[in-house]
Amino acid sequence: MTDPDTMIACAKPATPAAGRITVRKLWPHEREAYIAHLLRLEPEARRWRFGMTMTNAALRAYAGRSFCVGGLVHACCVDGVVRATGELQGLLDFPRQHGEAAFSVEKGWRRQGIGSRLFAAVLLSARNRGMSVLDVMCHPDNLAMKALARRHGVTLQLLYGETHGLARLDISTPSSLLTEALANTTSAFGAFLDAQTCYSQR
């Protein structure tokens, strides 16, 4: 019998399609959609994303904590299904100066600029929450993540066998706050449409 995690992960075929794309923040009640996305990542992508082998149970436990330990998750949804995420951690730290970011895009949706859109969204959120530095860590062989970070002006450095990327953030301005506020408004509508799409596909 197929285990429940595999059933969730396989519920939607991973075929790229020109569907309706929304880039928005996930709400805590969308945790299951986040988990399903992480479960669909192939073993190599899981290792790249977390820096270690992750079992389904470990992914579930991780995603279960993501929203309640000062995390904020931006997602790219295609026809209501979460296909990529950019996670910002460090919101509960005091002083809140240093954030950490991590990204995952499902196979089939990579190299289409989705990682870049999520990176920009995470940078803006970190800046608007008073952070001055954003840290992105990856394996030195992770060419995709290194290219993505460089594209956003991140300086990369090899430290203790890991590549550390540091993005220096400007202080927030009325314009940066307004940009995020407007994105929130659009994303609330996007979340509604995503919920409606998922519901109608049941």
Ligand SMILES: CC(C)(COP(=O)(O)OP(=O)(O)OC[C@H]1O[C@@H](n2cnc3c(N)ncnc32)[C@H](O)[C@@H]1OP(=O)(O)O)[C@@H](O)C(=O)NCCC(=O)NCCS
């Ligand atoms: C890293 C990752 C998030 C990139 O997402 P993506 O949606 O493919 O990225 P984009 O399409 O926005 O591409 C961004 C840049 O990276 C480059 N890039 C993407 N994949 C690449 C690859 N395999 N090799 C070299 N460069 C690559 C793109 O050409 C682009 O550079 P450009 O703007 O100079 O043309 C995605 O590959 C992924 O999820 N990998 C598995 C998980 C992971 O490695 N996470 C990172 C650890 S935090």
